[in-house]
Amino acid sequence: MTDWKRHALSLVISETFAGEWGSDEKSDQIDVPCVRVADFNRETQRVADEVPTIRSYSEAKLASKQLKIGDILIEKSGGGEKTPVGSAIYFDGPEGLMCTNFIQVLRLRNGHDPRFWTYALRMKYARGETYRLINQTTGIQNLDMREYFGQKFHIPDLETQRRIADYLDKEISEMDAMIEEFERLISSLESRRGVYLQSKFDPEITGEPSLKMGTFAQISLGKTFQGEPREGQKDSFPVNYVRAANIQPHGQLVLDEQTMYATQDEVEKYTLKAGDVVIVEGGAGFGRSLTLQEDLPGWIFQNHVIRLIPRSGWLGEFFDYTIRAHLYSGYIELQTVGATIPGLSSERAANLPVAFVTLEEQQKRVIEAREELDRMDSLIEESTRLIANLKARKTALITELVTGRKEV
Incomplete structure (x- = not known):
């Protein structure tokens, strides 16, 4: 690397411009596919095979901003917590596409390979070196393009x-x-x-007789969140509680210490024990379930979580696996059709079928x-x-x- 000179990125760029969002399709202009950041394949450093978004542009805009093979596309606006703005993509066609104004287009001077430069930019991004170039307002990350073009690289022939x-x-x-x-x-x-x-x-698959889960288990919701003692309530104190987000897919319990106020009577009522089944009542993960493998002394559960306590002669894990089978088959989702807010209420949980076996x-x-x-x-x-x-x-x-x- 001794003969590789170190220069700013700006010195190898012949042309750069921001993309254009255009107008809604089927206007009086020309409809063209428009590459969005969502079309970036960050692993292959290429644009997805299909670009579904169609926008309309004037002939003048198309003449000045249509993409060419060898362009480098930089995400200059957008980003997120796990995918900060600044990723680079090599455009290998087809020519004639446009790109959104959230993307900056780079065209290099003669004597430079855009594939090499895409890899070089990817290296900077992967190492977190572009993170310092981000400005964030109103939830949108914006790349400081002047600083971005000022990044230094060792440049081979x-x-x-x-x-x-x-x-x-x-x-x-x-x-x-x-x-x-x-x-x-x-x-x-x-x-x-x-x-x-x-x-x-799933008794529908096994062909065995079934009854409602509520016949063989005590099923109830947890305590409504209480962020502070109620007026005149002197015997309440903060306790940890299990919430829906703690119940992860495939029976994983991920606890984080968050507290609400409860009385000793409520703690005794809502305490969770080994063998109990907890189920997500509402939200994006409704229907997820797991069986507690050990007691959780000092923990209660919130009202967006359902607790199922099996009666004598029944195993919590048997109910748990049955619920997971119903979730996978789509049966649980089917029970929420027509509901204003999709979710698995304690009543619906009690009505889920379970195989009647020894x-x-x-x-x-x-x-x-x-x-x-x-x-x-x-x-x-x-x-x-x-x-x-x-x-x-x-x-x-x-x-x-x-x-x-x-x-x-």
């Missing part, structure tokens, strides 16, 4: 740029193919989890389900870990090559 880009294209493509394979495996395992639960716990049969199926779900979860966890490793390796390889630490 064109032949070296092409050689690095060719090598990275090949290596990154192979890694992306492996990532896609692992993602397909995870998706398949997620589907198999639901199919398995249905095959063992305690011994419940125990047998629960043990088998634990083992099978643990096996699937282990495969998902390992695949997720390998995906993370591949993504980290991609970033490391790009950094090594575009900074000259590794030669090709």
Whole structure:
């Protein structure tokens, strides 16, 4: 890298302009697909194969701002907590598309390979170096383009740029193919989890007689949130509580300490114990459930959570897996059709069907389900870990090559 000169990005740019949002389609102008940031594939550094948004433009705008193969597209406005603004995409066609005004278009001078520069910009972004260039107002992140163009890079000659880009294209493509394979495996395992639960716990599938869950369990909502003692209430005190967000998919309980006020009588009434089943009552995750594996002394549950306490002769986990089977099949969602606010009320939960089988049969199926779900979860966890490793390796390889630490 000794002969690589260090210059600002601005010195390699021949032209740059912001995109144009245009007018609604089917106006008196020309309808053209418009690339949005949502069309960025951040893993492949390319635009998605299909660009669904159509906008209308004048001939003058099209002549000055239509995209060309080799353009670099920078997300200059938008962003989010997990995906800060500033990602870079290489545009490889088709020509003639437009892009939104949230995107800045870069065209390079002769003697530079835009693929190499997209990798170089991706390296800066992955390392968090563009984060300091962000201004945020009213929830929208904006990239300071003047500062962005002032970023310094070590710049090799064109032949070296092409050689690095060719090598990275090949290596990154192979890694992306492996990532896609692992993602397909995870998706398949997620589907198999639901199919398995249905095959063992959904009475509609097993063909066994069923009764309503409320027949064999005590089902109730938790305490309405109370942020401070009520007037004249001297015996209340802050206690931790389980809320809907704590009940994660696939039976995961993720606790965080948040408190509300409750009396000792209320704590005793709403205390959660091992074997209880807790279910999300409303919101985006309604119908999610899990079985508590241990007592939660000093914890109560909020009214957006349903508690199911099995009666003698019944296992909480058997109810839990049955609820998950109903959730996967869409049966729970079907019960909310016509509701003003979709959710699984305690009454609807009590009416869910459960197979009428012996305690011994419940125990047998629960043990088998634990083992099978643990096996699937282990495969998902390992695949997720390998995906993370591949993504980290991609970033490391790009950094090594575009900074000259590794030669090709």
